[in-house]
Amino acid sequence: MDIERLLTGARKRGWEWFETVALTLLAAGLAYWAEPSNPFFVREDFPWLALAPALLALRYGVLPGLASCAILAALWFGARASDLVPPAVPSLALLGTLILTMVCGEFAGLWTARLRRLEMSNRYLDERLDRITRQHYLLMLSHDRLEQDQFSRPVTLRAALMRIRTLAATSAEAEGLPGLAPMLELLGQFCQLEVASFHACPAGAPDSAILCAIGAAQPLALQDPLVRYCLDKRELSHVQMDELRGAAHSRYLIVAPVSTKEGRLVALLAVEQMPFLALHAEALATLNVLLGYYADALAVSRAALVMQRALPGCPLEFADELNRCHRMWEEARVYSSLLLVKFGTHPDSAAFATLIRRQFRDLDIAWDIPQPRGHAFLALLPLAGPAGVEGCLARIEAALDQRHQVNFDAAHIAPYGQQLGDEDPFVTVKLMLENYDVRL
DSSP states (O other), X not given: OHHHHHHHHHHHHHHHHHHHHHHHHHHHHXXXXXXXXXXXXXXXXXXXXXXXXXXXHHHHOHHHHHHHHHHHHHHHHHHHHTTSSOSSOOHHHHHHHHHHHHHXXXXXXXXXXXXXXXXXXXXXXXXXXXXXXXHHHHHHHHHHTTTSOTTTOOOOXXXXXXXXXXXXXXXXXXSSSTTHHHHHHHHHHHHTOSEEEEEEOGXXXXXXXXXXXXXXXXXXXXXXXXXXXXXXXXXXXXXXXXXXXXXXXXXXXXXXXXEOTTOOEEEEEEEEEOOGGGOSHHHHHHHHHHHHHHHHXXXXXXXXHHHHHHSTTOOHHHHHHHHHHHHHHHHHXXXXXXXXXXXXXXXXXXXXXXXXHTTSOTTOEEEEEEOSSSEEEEEEETTOOHHHHHHHHHHHHHHHHHHHSOOTTTTTEEEEEEEOOSSOHHHHXXXXXXXXXXXX
């Protein structure tokens, strides 16, 4: 994914420089065609050629605009050598063009940085929304399945999710696709698969070889219509789809992708045989969500695992989200904050803690830290800067005053806020806990 991003950035920069040269030369050619005796509009009321570097600076920044100015200056010296323009240097016009270009470039740079921060924030919120949507669907599905065929299905949805989470936690350091065979056995039990196989997709292209299988599975048929549809659309395909009515000769019943949140395809699940009554919309949706849950579990960064080992009791979700927020700060300077709340020996500390947890946003993640006297919890506030932390503290203290008629001092509560910066997030958390005497 990083290589693709680098290649895309290199192509984009190459196109920017090509457009800079082409647009400047085109503007100079049009000016010469319009007025050959004064192609640089030196004796006009306005130097119209200054629009070319100004537009380029607005679109791409200061450097392309200055490069356009340099090209125009080189053309002017060439024209003077050919006696097409007077020998006197138009210093005022050149200075005005440079000032206009730099102002436009600075304006473009400021708005590009703002748009980048907004893009990173929206991307992060989209990822969180996608995960919340999946979790909501799983919760709804688990309630709907409580009174269904438990005798024919020996695995409950909650047990399946716990099993996937365990597989990810115990084998997330391994390369490739760890825990794939147990994952396929789990899918076979939960979705009643009889013959199915997993196939790796290095660089996004499927391999016909079988990674693991249940039943007498065969190598992947790359030209099968269900396989081609799944690869083209990057979504689950099955024989009952309206778009695949002509795929009656397909060898498969279901072909499902295993893809990460970033859209990277890592594997394909090909189902050749399963009971006829098990192939219904609910089973297909459940299979798709379980595969997505498995892909999300594999995407947990190794840095999160290292942090979890170094900070005993740190939830893996907290560590992974902390690394994502730190990456947002490094790439786009998007603020995120940590809020440490320590409880004293007040007799109502448990009630205070319950009330305070309700004041956090759904976006926030809290880590409970038991202490010898009282307890504490560390909350991660994504996309919250200093003003966001102050607003959260004001909201918490207002809730304490409304419900229990106390403030932080009377409730023996000590809150501490800290913004994520260039420092490693593990070091930030470690120093924050040590400075405020929070023992792990």
